Amino acid sequence: MDDDFFLVRFWGVRGSIAVSGPEFARYGGNTICIEMRCGKHTLLFDAGSGLRPAGRALQASDVTDFDLLFTHCHYDHIIGLPAFAPIFDPSVKLTLWSGHLAGRMTTRQIIDEFIRPPWFPVKMNVCKANLDCRDFVSGDVLRPREGVVVRTGSLTHPGGCIGYRIEWGGRVVAVITDTEHEPDKLDQSVLDLIEDADLVIYDCTYTEKEMERRRGNGHSTWQQGVKLCEAAGARALALFHHDPTRTDEQLDEMEKLAKDRFAGAFAARDGQMLKFRVSSHRKR
């Protein structure tokens, strides 16, 4: 049964910082974390505060051997790592990947620097899981598990960020967070990653109107997401990396506007799960 589906689950969809309160209850307040199940293989993308509930769910379903790929290591993408229960479990085998700081910092250095006093009570070596840290360079094609192909590319973000294209079972899901677009221009690196994708998870932090005064922050808009998906022949667009001020009502409105322009658009929410049945008709 599992082998028939490419499953995507959003554990954290909020950008910048976690939020809570009744005005965020439906879309959720956890920062970036996405789980993908490619048949029996489990991959996680980013370790924001949504990683904590993801860890509990993995433990509940006895998943002990999986991969975690970082887009980059800004706080909203790593803050959940010290609260991720599986890293303290000696029966867990976790492979960690990063490439945004290639040649400057290894994946191992990134987590060692982050999990240590005085910012955290203990050092990384209290984590009893078997950690296998891997480094790659943007453009590399990763094969983390049998049959799973992960293509990588550079996004436009301060300090660098990696976009991912995950291919398995004839299905394609792309993770494009965080990235800033240039006005009236489609980023070729993004187009390559999202070409003919079943789902594009895209940085929709701002609206085009807000973008005017947010240049340089390294984020994009739902309007740009729609343009990119149309140009690349992608089928669905998840508005993602919601601004921390964006309320449920505002996200409803943003989703409606995006849907009017592109039928496959929707605003991602914490806990949301999407299933794609394995397809044998795809070329690549």
Ligand SMILES: [Zn+2]
């Ligand atoms: Zn971010």
Ligand SMILES: [Zn+2]
């Ligand atoms: Zn960032």
